[in-house]
Amino acid sequence: MTTEDLCQKAVDMIERAYAPYSRFRVGAAVECDDGSVYTGCNIENAAFTPTCCAERTAIFKAVSEGHLRFRRIVVAAETEEFTAPCGVCRQVMMEFSPDMDVIMVNREGRTQTVPLRKLLPYGFNSENLL
Ligand code: THU
Numbered sequence: 001m002t003t004e005d006l007c008q009k010a011v012d013m014i015e016r017a018y019a020p021y022s023r024f025r026v027g028a029a030v031e032c033d034d035g036s037v038y039t040g041c042n043i044e045n046a047a048f049t050p051t052c053c054a055e056r057t058a059i060f061k062a063v064s065e066g067h068l069r070f071r072r073i074v075v076a077a078e079t080e081e082f083t084a085p086c087g088v089c090r091q092v093m094m095e096f097s098p099d100m101d102v103i104m105v106n107r108e109g110r111t112q113t114v115p116l117r118k119l120l121p122y123g124f125n126s127e128n129l130l
Contacts, residue, residue: 006031007105009039010074013054016041021048026083027076028054030062033069038062055089059096072101072113082112084119094123 006029013027019042026042040057052060055075062070073093077083082104085093093100093116103113117123 001031001035001037003103003111006037006072007074007076007103007109007111009037010054010076010105011109013039013041014076014078017054018043020044021046025078026054028058028073030055030058030073031071032062032067033071034067036062036067038065038067053086053089055085056092059089059092063096068096070097070100072103074103074105076105078107080106080108082106084114087120090116090120091123094120094125098123098125 009029010027014025017025019025021044028040030038038058038061040054040061042054043057044051055073075083075085085102098117100116101113102116102119103111105111
């Protein structure tokens with residue numbers, strides 16, 4: 001899939017966001033190593049802590065369908081500034097694909113690509129266990 005198409009899938013998911021508390025809507029699209037794509041949105045909760053970010057929604061959908069390796073993930077938000085994944089989402093990405101790329105899309109459709117290793121230096125995953 002082209003980068004433009006992958007970005008569009010993430011942007012489209014903004015409409016699905018369930019964000020009645022923050023009103024901060026986010027969409028995501030993750031591309032697996034076989035080229036398949038899973039999308040997600042943020043899903044908030046009245047108790048706040050169960051909230052799931054768009055990135056994790058997309059990744060967990062992919063993992064639950066049997067995909068464990070990812071090439072890249074797009075995160076789209078309606079802000080001027082690029083929205084970078086939170087620390088929890090970075091750690092979830094690190095579990096599966098330390099060398100994946102993170103593409104951020106802002107409200108104008110501009111993009112910035114950053115390797116996960118740069119967003120989470122000295123990251124911890126299964127290779128660090130005894
Ligand atoms: N959020 C995401 O879905 N992804 C990000 O990269 C940043 C934050 C969500 C979580 C919460 O629903 C809302 O944005 C405000 O933090």
